[in-house]
Amino acid sequence: MSRHTVIIGASGGIGAALARQAQARGDQVTGFARSYDGPLHLDLEDESSIADAAAYLREQEIVPECVIVATGLLHADGKGPEKSLKGIDPVWMARNFAVNTIGPALVAKHFVPLMPRKAPAHFAAIGARVGSISDNRLGGWYGYRAAKAALHMTIRNIAIEWGRRNDQAICVALHPGTVDTALSQPFQGNVAEGRLFDADHSASCLLDALAGLSAADSGGIFAFDGSAIQP
Structure with a gap:
């Protein structure tokens, strides 16, 4: 029996690829954007x-048995990641949180109540390895890093609350790698050879990683290859 998957951000590079890959696997898909x-x-x-x-x-x-928030904000309207403290703009930083943290939290607020109560269910949002506090060795990118770190904590909170009602629920953040989309385009020159992924390849890997998780993994952060990322 096919499941119903909802993709938030279905018109974006990763979102559209997730919709295609989920449909190819037999899911019924509804996309919002x-x-x-x-x-x-x-x-x-x-x-x-x-x-x-x-x-x-x-x-x-x-x-919906599966909801994936496939959105992210890294640069827009001439603004991008801050290289140092002097680059911090409060309005831009607040928008990073609005899209990368608060938005996915609001999707969970309104969509999780629609999901199965006593059956397998997945809620995932696109996180980022650069949002790992323990993995941060370079600094910079204040707004994006902080917003993704806050997203990871939000995912953990949702997992705890949702898990009390449905012990088969899985709520995680997923790191897609560096994907050849408009979001990463200005920064692709710094990507090592072989580490820039096609959107459909990344989406397929993400769906495989999600399928390989258990309820015990709920609240975690996982990369496209299924490996766990430390907060």
């Missing part, structure tokens, strides 16, 4: 649109 019109529109910076998207699933009697 900021660029979509009508009931499939969802803007992570607008909670009412997230609530409307959840209401649409409820009206369609869709019970």
Whole structure:
């Protein structure tokens, strides 16, 4: 029996690839994105649109067994990662948190109640290895690093709360590697040979990694190859 997978950010590079790969595996897929019109529109910076998207699933009697938040903000409107303290802009830093942390938390707020209560269920959000505090050796990228670290803590909180109601639920952050998308494009020159992934390859690896997890892994951070990342 196929499951129903929901992709948030389905028009983006990784999101679209996740939708394709999930469909290829036999899943029924519903995708939401900021660029979509009508009931499939969802803007992570607008909670009412997230609530409307959840209401649409409820009206369609869709019970999603898997929800993946495949969004992220690293650069936009001439702004990008800060190289030093002097580059910190409070408005830009707040937007990093709005998209990378608060948005996925709001998706969980409105979508987790729609998911199975006593059956296997997955909620995942795209995290980042650079959001690992213990792995940080280079510094910089203040807003993005901090927002992804906060996302990882948020995922842990969701996993604990959700796990009390459904001991088969799995809630994790997933690191996709460096993927050839618009998000990574300005920084691809620094990527080692063989470490820049095609979006469909990364998406397939992420789905494999997610499928390989158990409820005991809930709350963790996992890379595209299934390896655990320390917070």
